[in-house]
Amino acid sequence: MTQGTDGPVIETSGLTKRFGGKSAVDDVTLDVRRGEVYGFVGLNGAGKTTFMRMLVGLARPTAGSLKVLGHSRLTNPVLRRVGTTIERPAFYPGMTGRQNLSLLARYSGMGDADIDAALKTVDLADRAGDRFRTYSLGMKQRLALASALMGEPELLILDEPANGLDPSGMAAMRELIREQAARGCTVMLSSHLLGEIAQVCDRVGVLHHGRLIAVGTTAEIEAQYGARPALLVTCDDTGKAASVARDLDGVQDVSEQDGGILVYAPEDAAGALNSALVAAGITVRGIRPNERSLEDVFLEMTSDTANEGRA
Known part of the structure; x- marks a missing residue:
C-alpha cells in the first residue's frame, strides 16, 4: 500500500454544494485522520452522499476546498488509492460478479489476484460465477464492497455499506471494516443509524440539513447532548x-x-x-x-428545534 502524507487523509474547509437555491452541503469543515474509522451520520437527505460524491470528483463543490490523501486535485493516480461505494451498486445485470469486477479491474490496472482477494474478503468467491441479476440485495452490496477493496486502497469511502444486510451481514460488515482499519486503511462511512455506526467508528460527524452540527467520539456526543x-x-x-x-x-x-x-x-x-x-x-x-439511548440523543440532535441557531 502506497503511503501518503502524514496529514489528514480527508480535509475540507467550508465545503458547500448548492442545487439552485438549496444547499445540500453547507459550509462543512472537517478532517479524517490517517488510520481512523470516521462515521458520517445523518437522517436520509442530510447531505451525506453529496458530500462523499465531492470527495471522489463525482460532484463539483459550489464553494470551499477539499484535499484527499494530501491532494486538492483529484487526478486518476490519487483516485486509484481510494476505494468507494457511493449510492446503489451499479453493475451489468447479465454479467457474472467476477466479470463485473474484471471490467473494473481492467480500467484500474489490476489483475486476477486482486479480484480473487476482494471476492474472498467479502465472502462471495463461491457465487462469483453467478450473474449479477440473481444476487440478493445483500450480495449486491458485498460485490460493491469487493469492487472498492480491489488493490487494497489507502482510503475507503463507503456510503451506507450496511444497507440491505441482515443482522449477521451487518456484523460481518463491521468486522470487515475493523480488519481494513487494522491493516492501516482509513475508512469513512455514512449511515442514518447512529447505533450501528457507533459500534465501529473512532469518531462520528453528525450532518443535519447539510451542516456539520457535532464531531467527536460517540461517548463525547452522548455526554454533550445527553x-x-x-x-x-x-x-x-x-x-x-x-x-x-x-x-x-x-x-x-x-x-x-x-x-x-x-x-x-x-x-x-x-x-x-x-x-x-x-x-x-x-x-x-x-x-x-x-x-436515554444513543438513538434518542441522535433524534434530539437532529430535531429542527434543537438546532435553531446552531452554527
Missing part, C-alpha cells in the same frame, strides 16, 4: 400532569409520553414533582430518571 436531565413520570392523567409540572420551579420543559410525561428537570426535583402531582389529585404510578 446532559439534559429528565424524569419519566407514569400517571393516570398525562394532560393534567403536564400542566402541573410546567408550573414548577426548575422544570425546563414537559412532553407527553404513552402513559406518562417526560419532565426535563434535575433528579432532585422528583420529590417536589411527586407532591405537586398528588396534591392535584393525579395518581402517580412511578417517577424515575429517564435513561
Whole structure:
C-alpha cells in the first residue's frame, strides 16, 4: 500500500454544494485522520452522499476546498488509492460478479489476484460465477464492497455499506471494516443509524440539513447532548400532569409520553414533582430518571428545534 502524507487523509474547509437555491452541503469543515474509522451520520437527505460524491470528483463543490490523501486535485493516480461505494451498486445485470469486477479491474490496472482477494474478503468467491441479476440485495452490496477493496486502497469511502444486510451481514460488515482499519486503511462511512455506526467508528460527524452540527467520539456526543436531565413520570392523567409540572420551579420543559410525561428537570426535583402531582389529585404510578439511548440523543440532535441557531 502506497503511503501518503502524514496529514489528514480527508480535509475540507467550508465545503458547500448548492442545487439552485438549496444547499445540500453547507459550509462543512472537517478532517479524517490517517488510520481512523470516521462515521458520517445523518437522517436520509442530510447531505451525506453529496458530500462523499465531492470527495471522489463525482460532484463539483459550489464553494470551499477539499484535499484527499494530501491532494486538492483529484487526478486518476490519487483516485486509484481510494476505494468507494457511493449510492446503489451499479453493475451489468447479465454479467457474472467476477466479470463485473474484471471490467473494473481492467480500467484500474489490476489483475486476477486482486479480484480473487476482494471476492474472498467479502465472502462471495463461491457465487462469483453467478450473474449479477440473481444476487440478493445483500450480495449486491458485498460485490460493491469487493469492487472498492480491489488493490487494497489507502482510503475507503463507503456510503451506507450496511444497507440491505441482515443482522449477521451487518456484523460481518463491521468486522470487515475493523480488519481494513487494522491493516492501516482509513475508512469513512455514512449511515442514518447512529447505533450501528457507533459500534465501529473512532469518531462520528453528525450532518443535519447539510451542516456539520457535532464531531467527536460517540461517548463525547452522548455526554454533550445527553446532559439534559429528565424524569419519566407514569400517571393516570398525562394532560393534567403536564400542566402541573410546567408550573414548577426548575422544570425546563414537559412532553407527553404513552402513559406518562417526560419532565426535563434535575433528579432532585422528583420529590417536589411527586407532591405537586398528588396534591392535584393525579395518581402517580412511578417517577424515575429517564435513561436515554444513543438513538434518542441522535433524534434530539437532529430535531429542527434543537438546532435553531446552531452554527
